[in-house]
Amino acid sequence: MSHLPYFVAGWILLAGVYGLVTTRNLVHAVVCLSVAQSSTYVLLLTIGFRKKATAPVFSDIKPGRHVVDAVVQAMTLTDIVVGATVTALLLALTVQVAKRRGTVDPDELRSLEP
Numbered sequence: 461m462s463h464l465p466y467f468v469a470g471w472i473l474l475a476g477v478y479g480l481v482t483t484r485n486l487v488h489a490v491v492c493l494s495v496a497q498s499s500t501y502v503l504l505l506t507i508g509f510r511k512k513a514t515a516p517v518f519s520d521i522k523p524g525r526h527v528v529d530a531v532v533q534a535m536t537l538t539d540i541v542v543g544a545t546v547t548a549l550l551l552a553l554t555v556q557v558a559k560r561r562g563t564v565d566p567d568e569l570r571s572l573e574p
Contacts, residue, residue, distance in 0.1 A: 468502055480496065484565060504532055508529045510528055
């Protein structure tokens with residue numbers, strides 16, 4: 461088994477975390493967090509991959525044939541849905557912060573003044 465997909469998942473995670481640490485904009489931070497989370501998609505699909513396996517639909521599969529793990533595929537789909545929901549929520553919060561404070565710079569938002 462190749463280790464390349466694991467390195468790709470790690471590289472995507474590091475790229476997202478680097479962007480998150482160095483950002484000066486909340487919208488950019490949300491996008492970097494989404495990129496970091498996308499590394500989990502690659503990791504889950506790498507874990508569930510099997511060579512010469514078929515889809516886990518058992519109505520027309522001959523006995524003894526290898527199938528892909530359906531749980532990993534379901535976890536990946538759930539991860540995608542949760543990621544999209546979190547990204548939408550964070551972007552909505554960023555829009556509200558921009559409306560109320562007039563900025564999306566995290567350093568200017570440190571004060572607790574209304």
